[in-house]
Amino acid sequence: MHESAGYSGSAALSVDQAPPILVPFRFFLTAPLFGTFAALLLLFLGPAAWASRWSAGILAATHLMALGFLTMVMMGALLQMLPVVAGAPVARAHQVSALVHPMLVMGTLALAWDFLSGGTRVMAAALALLGSAFIVFIAAITASLLRARAAAATVRGMRLSVAALPLTVVLGMSLAVIRTWHVALPFATLVTLHLAWGLGGWVGLLVIGVGIQVVPMFQTTPPYPRIVAENLTPMIFSALLGWSLLRVLAGHAAPDSAGAFIFLAALGYALYAVITLALQRRKRRRIPDITVRFWRTGMVSLLACALCGLSVLWPGGRSPMPIQLTWGILAIVGFGVSVVSGMLYKIVPFLVWLHLSARPDGRGRLSNMKQIISVRHANIQFWLHLASILLLCGAALAPGWLARPAAAVFACLNLLLGLNLAGAWRLYRGLVSGSARS
């Protein structure tokens, strides 16, 4: 009761309504475009790109997806979700998103261009744009996460994920500097760290942190076991940290103990995937749900990636290149894109409905979310997605045969996702301007 002064601050108002619809939507609507760029690039380059994960084409496509698709949607979703999940709206969300979005778009394109053109002066521009985008975004999100009142496991997961982001970015920028200006630093170690913090930290921890909260709610499953919900993200984060320190301090000289840490992180991810799949089997709602399908696909892929991670303890060293490429596809497309798409199909129709119903004149025009994105189109998109995961993995193993078909299907799925989302946006704009005229 003596705390009541604390409630009069901004935290008291924190259970606020959503930010303006364009704040998340500009990110959501851009992501499929970057997916399409990545696909067209792979289509154009054909089998040659698949020779190695270090080929210019694969590096460019990796970042068109990791930055232009996954990070793009995750940024929009965080700006949208923080008031709901953490009770901490992002201050000036509108300005933050209007500033960060164009810099992320141009920076990602510049980075991809630099990879493709074999290192040019574009890298300086890419680094300036991406660096500024991340500084603004991380500062805004951190300010709100520090204020967050909800002490839930979800907030902890979000904090750890956002803590992994600057590490990823600084490592990525160091790699870029080494590449472009030939600085003498241990490149191989830094690449591994960058990749692990990007996918296993920023992307993976956000999915787990949010998932332990929203999977039971929106997919009507039983809750995650308390001990898992509370401890999983700190455990994975600590494992990544311990491993990174060993790698930095001892380089390749300390493979055994470093392997144990990676084993722990992989075990955490495997556990999350297995528990989620088990919970989904016990969901109460029997109505077919596109989000559940996408998440199931994501969890199977995550499990496969984690099992590969567990295998670091096996003797014998490095896996062959096609296996490494397959791992990347399963992590980025199989896990990341699946989970993100599943979330988009839930959140986009809801936001359209929410913002329409918040307008005095928009109410009653649309109560049915299934009118916003057609179930049939969403289903077609899901099957294309599944096919493209398999084809892309196939392309890693037999690029001569499958590189172009895989890229073509991947382009179709991104185009259809884009059309589905753009359709929802057009419907919203139409109803808003229609009611303004009448």
Added chain:
Amino acid sequence: MTNSICLLLSTDHQRCDELFTAAENAVHDHHWDIAGANFQAFLRAARRHFDVEEGILFPAFEQQTGILSGPTQIMRREHAQMRELFDDLESGLGAQDRDRFLGTSETVLVLLQQHNLKEEQILYPMADRALAAGVPQLLQRMREHGVA
């Protein structure tokens, strides 16, 4: 902790959720009688929940903290939105219009869940802290209104 606003009302959320899903499942299977019974049970439970919050919890919270236009105001607005959608669902059920019912229930599910999330993560813990010594008496009054 065992005797908190958070626990009592979160448990009540779960009961409402289960009735709601049971109604949706029955509509999905074209079992209109079962759907009707479950949906009516859900409506009674949900309306009672809203009434107890708006009649007992929110006023007590507002009086104690002096925050009148904060979270409670937003929760009231969302209750109003849900009451409107419940009417839509009821007429969809009356007309045995499966697509209409399931289309609207999709909206209700998301609205309801994000609403519950905000209450369980933010408002209820805030209320437990702010009302501290008054909690047992408040719980008693809520139970008397049938929230168990």
